[in-house]
Amino acid sequence: MAEETDSDTWYVLRTFSNHEKKVRRYLESEIDRLGLEDHVEEILIPTETVFEMKGGEKKTKEKTFFPGYILLNCTLTTELRDVAEDLPSVIGFLTAGTGDTPTRLREEEIKRILGKMDRAEEMGEQPEMPFKMGDPVKVVDGPFDSFNGIVEDVYPDKMKVKVMVSIFGRKTPVELDYLQVEHEE
Known part of the structure; x- marks a missing residue:
């Protein structure tokens, strides 16, 4: 029988x-195949939903908080550790430097990570408005691409900004999605 090294952490x-997703699929199938389900409580890849403009359309995309890391809530046995470390694309468990023993996450660390995910989930489709009136901006997408202007108004409920741009020497207000503009450097 496999030696138990730690309890549910x-x-x-x-x-x-x-x-990360590929490794999670591999790990889940190996856990099922070997009957180790009782040892693993949760396999977590902390993510958030981000928005970007592609081809004039707003797209949502899932972005990982910690690329290259998967969190395991488990009773870490020698067998489970060997299975996880032998999977393709796995580097190994995070250790405390010199030792070979996997390091447990402290309770406050996991609470912070889970809290960050909860906040991102609560925000849902309402990312925070990165602009305020008077900000100099550059249009990065759409028909006014590469125009510079000043934010005249902010519409957080519609996720849009009104930008005053100069077209043929004349100031013109243009309403743009906030993903179509970025802060001017």
Whole structure:
């Protein structure tokens, strides 16, 4: 029987960057195949929803908070550790430097990570408005791409800003999605 090294706590499994979901699928299938479900409470990839403009359309995308890391809430046995570390795209468990023993996440660390995910989830489709009246901005998408202007008004409920741009020497107000503009440097 496998030796139990720790009881139901959080550990960090390091993976190749952008391979987190693939590693989670591998790990879940190996856990099922070997009957280790009782040892694993949760496999978590902390993510948030971000918005970006592509081709004039607003797209939502899931972004990982910690690329290359998966959090495991488990009873870490020797068997479970060996299974996880032998998976493709896995670097190994996070250790405390010199030792070979996986480091547990402290309770306050996991609360902070889970709290960050909860806040991102609560915000849902309402990202915070990064602009205020008077901000100099540059249009980065749409028909006014590369125009510079000043934010005249902010509409947080519609996620839009009114920008005063100069077209043929004449100041013209243009209403743009906030993803179509960025702060001028």
